[in-house]
Amino acid sequence: MTEPFGARLRRAMDERGPLCVGIDPHASLLAEWGLADDVAGLERFSRTVVAAVADRVAVLKPQIAFFERFGSRGLAVLEKSVAEARAAGALVVMDAKRGDIGSTMAAYAESFLHRDAPLFSDALTVSPFLGYGSLRPAVRAARESGAGLFVLALTSNPEGSEVQHAVRSDGRTVGATMLAHLAAENAGEEPLGSFGAVVGATLGDLSSYDLDIGGPLLAPGIGAQGAAPADLPRVFGTAVRNVVPNVSRGVLRHGPDAGALRASADRFAEEIRAAVAAV
Numbered sequence: 001m002t003e004p005f006g007a008r009l010r011r012a013m014d015e016r017g018p019l020c021v022g023i024d025p026h027a028s029l030l031a032e033w034g035l036a037d038d039v040a041g042l043e044r045f046s047r048t049v050v051a052a053v054a055d056r057v058a059v060l061k062p063q064i065a066f067f068e069r070f071g072s073r074g075l076a077v078l079e080k081s082v083a084e085a086r087a088a089g090a091l092v093v094m095d096a097k098r099g100d101i102g103s104t105m106a107a108y109a110e111s112f113l114h115r116d117a118p119l120f121s122d123a124l125t126v127s128p129f130l131g132y133g134s135l136r137p138a139v140r141a142a143r144e145s146g147a148g149l150f151v152l153a154l155t156s157n158p159e160g161s162e163v164q165h166a167v168r169s170d171g172r173t174v175g176a177t178m179l180a181h182l183a184a185e186n187a188g189e190e191p192l193g194s195f196g197a198v199v200g201a202t203l204g205d206l207s208s209y210d211l212d213i214g215g216p217l218l219a220p221g222i223g224a225q226g227a228a229p230a231d232l233p234r235v236f237g238t239a240v241r242n243v244v245p246n247v248s249r250g251v252l253r254h255g256p257d258a259g260a261l262r263a264s265a266d267r268f269a270e271e272i273r274a275a276v277a278a279v
């Protein structure tokens with residue numbers, strides 16, 4: 001039986017620090033790296049990032065949209081990058097934000113969470129806005145394969161609040177309801193549950209939310225979106241110890257030199273370590 005994602009993530013965070021580096025091959029970054037906006041450029045970019053940091057960060061998070069742009073050949077590059085990242089010891093969170101109903105959700109789960117799937121990943125981002133219960137097939141698949149989920153709860157973008165801060169008839173916000181579902185999913189799991197939430201590092205003080213869900217909190221928004229490692233304690237309070245801070249463009253803009261990418265990841269990792277240690 002495979003060790004659950006939450007336990008593997010806890011160990012990786014303890015050994016390597018919690019930083020998650022994104023693999024987001026924006027067209028503008030390909031240009032800045034002197035690469036063509038084609039499949040060869042995509043492959044060079046993605047493999048460079050993996051080679052530079054997969055042996056030192058806990059998590060790599062490819063953003064599937066930037067690979068899908070190139071159709072099946074882009075997805076082939078993604079498959080290779082996932083395999084290389086995992087072989088180097090990083091956990092891979094596939095940022096695909098999948099969300100659908102019933103058998104369609106089950107098919108998405110099969111694509112990313114079944115061990116023999118070409119794009120099998122340690123965890124997958126999913127959208128609960130068709131109702132948390134619609135994610136049940138993904139929860140089941142993750143449990144079966146020892147993978148994890150990161151459920152969008154309080155996203156880093158300003159537009160997210162019109163849905164996520166909306167107050168339900170029971171007085172709870174939609175975001176708080178997602179966090180409560182995840183806390184129930186993780187109940188009794190030690191040292192960390194496998195069902196995480198996406199909670200933006202850009203959101204300011206979140207003390208009105210119960211972030212203690214017994215699972216990880218994936219926190220995008222550091223770097224290009226304006227948040228900094230030093231913000232983490234203010235945003236997350238004591239839950240900061242379960243936070244996986246994501247930086248994509250903030251690291252990637254230092255490429256294509258592998259040493260410069262590594263140095264940038266190391267700087268973010270050190271700033272995060274110092275911020276978390278202060279709590």
Ligand SMILES: O=c1ccn([C@@H]2O[C@H](COP(=O)(O)O)[C@@H](O)[C@H]2O)c(=O)[nH]1
Nearest residue numbers: 063155156157220223224225247248249
């Ligand atoms: O709430 C969310 C959920 C996901 N993301 C994704 O994270 C990265 C952030 O990239 P940066 O370059 O560090 O801004 C990107 O893939 C987003 O799709 C997010 O930003 N916010």
